[in-house]
Amino acid sequence: MDALRERAREQLRLLQEGAAEIITDDELLNKLERSLRTGVPLRVKLGADPSAPDLHLGHAVVLRKLRQFQDLGHRVIFLIGDFTGMIGDPTGRSETRKPLTVQEIEANAESYKKQIFKLLDPGRTEIRFNSEWLGRMNFAEVIHLTAQYTVARILERDDFQKRYKERRPIGVHEFLYPLVQGYDSVVLEADVELGGTDQKFNLLVGRELQRAHGQEPQVALITSLLEGTDGVEKMSKSLNNYIGIDEPAREIYGKTMSIPDSLIVKYAELAAGMSAEEVTAIRRALEAGTLHPRTAKAGVGKAIVSLSHGPQAAEEAATEFDRIFREKGLPDDLEVFVVASLPVSEHIAVDVQADAQAGMAIPLVWLIKESGGTKSISQARRLIRQGGVSLDGDVVRDEHFRVSMDREHLLRVGKRFFRRIKLSTQ
Numbered sequence: 001m002d003a004l005r006e007r008a009r010e011q012l013r014l015l016q017e018g019a020a021e022i023i024t025d026d027e028l029l030n031k032l033e034r035s036l037r038t039g040v041p042l043r044v045k046l047g048a049d050p051s052a053p054d055l056h057l058g059h060a061v062v063l064r065k066l067r068q069f070q071d072l073g074h075r076v077i078f079l080i081g082d083f084t085g086m087i088g089d090p091t092g093r094s095e096t097r098k099p100l101t102v103q104e105i106e107a108n109a110e111s112y113k114k115q116i117f118k119l120l121d122p123g124r125t126e127i128r129f130n131s132e133w134l135g136r137m138n139f140a141e142v143i144h145l146t147a148q149y150t151v152a153r154i155l156e157r158d159d160f161q162k163r164y165k166e167r168r169p170i171g172v173h174e175f176l177y178p179l180v181q182g183y184d185s186v187v188l189e190a191d192v193e194l195g196g197t198d199q200k201f202n203l204l205v206g207r208e209l210q211r212a213h214g215q216e217p218q219v220a221l222i223t224s225l226l227e228g229t230d231g232v233e234k235m236s237k238s239l240n241n242y243i244g245i246d247e248p249a250r251e252i253y254g255k256t257m258s259i260p261d262s263l264i265v266k267y268a269e270l271a272a273g274m275s276a277e278e279v280t281a282i283r284r285a286l287e288a289g290t291l292h293p294r295t296a297k298a299g300v301g302k303a304i305v306s307l308s309h310g311p312q313a314a315e316e317a318a319t320e321f322d323r324i325f326r327e328k329g330l331p332d333d334l335e336v337f338v339v340a341s342l343p344v345s346e347h348i349a350v351d352v353q354a355d356a357q358a359g360m361a362i363p364l365v366w367l368i369k370e371s372g373g374t375k376s377i378s379q380a381r382r383l384i385r386q387g388g389v390s391l392d393g394d395v396v397r398d399e400h401f402r403v404s405m406d407r408e409h410l411l412r413v414g415k416r417f418f419r420r421i422k423l424s425t426q
Contacts, residue, residue, distance in 0.1 A: 008033035011072050015221065017276050018065065018269055020197055023204070023220040031191050031219060035074070042074040045190040045218070047130075047181060049081045050108035055115045056242040057271045057304065058226045058235035062194050063119040064273055064307075065223055069192070070124040077188055078116055080109045083131040084180055115246050118308045133187050134180055145179055148212045149205065154178065157201045182206035190218045196225050198234075226270050231260035240375060243271075249309040253317035254416040256301035261286075261293040264300060272303035324416075336420045337371035339405060361402035364391065367421060373413035380413075388414050 011032045012025065022028055035042050046066055048059075055063075066076050082105045113127060137145075154175050155161055163170050178201060185193055185206035195203050200222055207217035225234045228241025235242045243255045259267060264286065269279045282299075285291035298318060305314035339362060368380035368389065381399040383389050389396050390412045391403065403409060409421040 004033055004036045007036055014072070015065070015068060018061070018223065019221055020224040021200070021220075021222040023207075023222070027217075028192065028219045028221070032072075042069070042191040043077060043189060044069045044074050044192045044194065045077045045079060045185060045188055046194045047079040047081055047084075047184060048112060049084060050105050050112060054237065054244050054246060055112065056235055056237065056244050057267075058196075058228075058242070060119060060245050060307070061226050061270045062196065062223045063116060065194055065221065067119055067121065070121045075124055075126065076120060077126045077128055077190065078120070079128050079130060079184055079188070080112060081181070081184075082106070082109055082129045083134040084177060084184075118245055128188065130180070130184050130187075134183070142176075145183055145209075146176070148209060149179055151175070178202045178205040179209070182209040185218050186210055186213045186215065189215060191216075192219045192221055194221045194223065196223055198225065224266075224270060226266070227263060229255055229259050231263055240379075243304075245308050249305045249313040249317040250320050251416070252305050252308070253301040253314065254321055256304055257294075257297050257321060258415060259297065261297075264293060264296050267304070268296075268300045272300045273307050274300075274303060335418070336422060337367070337411075339367070339421065339423050361404050364389070364396060364401045364403050365399060367403060367411060368413055371411065371419045371421065373411065373417045373419070383413060 008029055012029050015028070016022065016025070031042055034040075044066060046062060066078075070076055109129070116125070155164060157178070160170060160174075162168075181202045182205035184190075186209050190206070190210075193203050193206055200220065203218075203220035203222065207220065210217045227233065228235035228239060229243065230239070230241040233239050233241060243252055245252075247255075256267065265279060265283045268274045268282050269276075274282075282291065282296055286293065286296060302311075302314040302318055305317050309317075364384065365377050365380040368374055368383070369377050373389075374380045374383060380389075384396055384399045384401070387395050387397055391401075392410050403421070405421075405423040411419045411421050
């Protein structure tokens with residue numbers, strides 16, 4: 001029995017690495033020991049709202065923790081909240097979030113399913129959709145569920161509390177979100193549920209609802225949130241500070257090389273899959289000045305790329321990065337953006353200069369956005385003003401600059417985005 005307890009303690013120590021909080025450690029230790037004694041794997045749940053089609057390193061933090069559970073022999077339930085997605089998670093929101101359509105949810109869910117197995121073991125992963133049970137609930141059952149939690153407890157959530165004090169609208173349906181997420185744990189009989197620090201309230205509701213249904217409450221394993229490449233905000237697609245796990249290897253590596261030095265250790269710990277010993281060694285070497293931040297970032301970048309693309313792709317990405325930024329070369333597979341039609345936008349006055357010699361003059365901001373350099377015209381203008389755009393090797397600072405399309409051009413946006421620009425001959 002003592003040997004089983006010690007094995008359970010070893011598993012607990014592994015699972016504690018990179019976790020912001022476990023509620024509670026003792027409960028998890030007891031569950032791990034019971035699993036070793038009975039041979040019955042724990043049921044470990046992660047819920048994902050299909051609110052965006054792509055997963056990034058912020059999601060990978062919790063997915064890697066799930067993989068640790070799998071490697072210890074436990075069963076992972078990846079729950080796609082296709083039903084709760086129609087409510088919209090109010091977590092961290094200052095206003096009511098627009099619910100997703102059924103079509104958006106289905107498309108995003110399919111994308112999620114393809115991406116999670118870059119990190120999870122398919123043989124130990126059970127994919128479920130909460131519409132299986134929530135979609136069948138009748139109104140009487142919904143009322144019974146709402147009776148198991150109070151409005152006062154719901155209003156303890158920071159986002160609800162703030163909006164209530166500021167007299168911002170809160171839809172009644174938003175109160176249902178933590179309840180139905182907690183009810184998911186009841187239906188799935190989850191032993192453990194994972195989530196970021198912004199999901200703590202929802203995870204604790206699940207514990208309370210399980211108690212109300214006579215179940216042993218799940219352990220809430222809460223992971224730290226990962227800041228994006230800007231070093232300030234939580235990694236998010238909407239803030240364009242993310243590193244997608246399904247992006248090309250060179251993009252993942254290049255974006256990692258752009259993070260602030262202050263995030264090197266955190267990325268090593270949360271995103272790169274490095275051991276506690278490796279992370280400690282990096283931290284100490286950086287503090288002692290015996291490891292250059294750029295060298296440390298290169299090691300972290302290769303580790304991150306290796307997780308989703310393999311070691312060879314990581315080495316190739318690093319070599320390509322060095323060739324571009326040390327030798328001022330260009331990517332081997334430089335993408336081409338073909339201008340097939342004239343820009344039409346209410347934000348850009350179209351002025352076509354067309355004659356046999358000059359061809360067409362296209363607004364540079366339009367070329368930047370349409371070729372994928374930015375997500376918006378306003379962002380393109382801001383980058384130009386900041387000196388972050390060059391054309392044919394020359395920095396352009398005039399946001400009204402127009403590009404004559406009588407020949408091909410080399411466009412560079414920021415440090416890593418390159419495109420050859422050419423006019424369609426069709």
